[in-house]
Amino acid sequence: MQITAVIPVREGSRRLKNKNVAPFGGTNLLINKISQLKRVVELSNIVVTSDSDNMLVMAKSENVLIHKRAPEYCDEKTKTFGEVVAHVCENIPGDTVLWATCTSPLVFPKHYKDAIDKYKYAINNGYDSLASFEMIKRYLWNEEGPVNYELGIKHVPSQQLPSLYIVTDGILIAPRLKMIEWKYFHGNHPYRFLLDKRSSIDIDDGLDLACARAWLDMDESVSQITPYQVTDEY
Numbered sequence: 001m002q003i004t005a006v007i008p009v010r011e012g013s014r015r016l017k018n019k020n021v022a023p024f025g026g027t028n029l030l031i032n033k034i035s036q037l038k039r040v041v042e043l044s045n046i047v048v049t050s051d052s053d054n055m056l057v058m059a060k061s062e063n064v065l066i067h068k069r070a071p072e073y074c075d076e077k078t079k080t081f082g083e084v085v086a087h088v089c090e091n092i093p094g095d096t097v098l099w100a101t102c103t104s105p106l107v108f109p110k111h112y113k114d115a116i117d118k119y120k121y122a123i124n125n126g127y128d129s130l131a132s133f134e135m136i137k138r139y140l141w142n143e144e145g146p147v148n149y150e151l152g153i154k155h156v157p158s159q160q161l162p163s164l165y166i167v168t169d170g171i172l173i174a175p176r177l178k179m180i181e182w183k184y185f186h187g188n189h190p191y192r193f194l195l196d197k198r199s200s201i202d203i204d205d206g207l208d209l210a211c212a213r214a215w216l217d218m219d220e221s222v223s224q225i226t227p228y229q230v231t232d233e234y
Helices: 029-038 053-061 081-090 109-123 176-182 206-216
Strands: 003-008 045-050 065-068 096-099 129-136 164-175 190-194
Touching (some): 029 053, 029 109, 045 053, 053 065, 164 176, 164 190
Parallel strands (some): 003 045, 003 096
16 A cells, blocks of 8 residues: 655635744644654655645655645635645555645644554445544534533533534545545545544644644643544444
């Protein structure tokens, strides 16, 4: 199995300017992610895909592969998200692709190694892909009112709420040709790879970035790692 890790970055960022190269951990988010992935021996290649010449120069300086995207594959208007996924996968090597966003800086090499191990199991046991999730037990409402609990005497402690899952986008693995076919980075039956709250952080704005920086050197025992890894044990 030849696994190619893809780091997607682009010039524009609407909520946090220059987000992908924001200072982090003594370097920046892009170089940080490249450094993490270099420590994952299971990977055959690392590719940075971007429209930014500056970011591609950074990637080349780290001796990883680069894929220059045309502006229409980065402006979030001309091409659909699915077209971008397919375009990237059509232009990189390997039979398996692992998307690794640099805005998930607290997904560490150990997580990628574990996810790859779980993916190898999953792909041979009826799953079509692997995606990272954060499990939550929170009181949720829509415009009509509560959606996962009842008000009044039937109210239950949060621990008794049904489990819900947030796709974190920190780790996404599937066969490359399937990603092209689906025009997406996971299928309808992904293996749910659970990340704890700390590792699930995705930097979208300045507050997220501040949290990730504060949590970087946190003692792992404090991060309340989920005591089980997936909903379908093996």
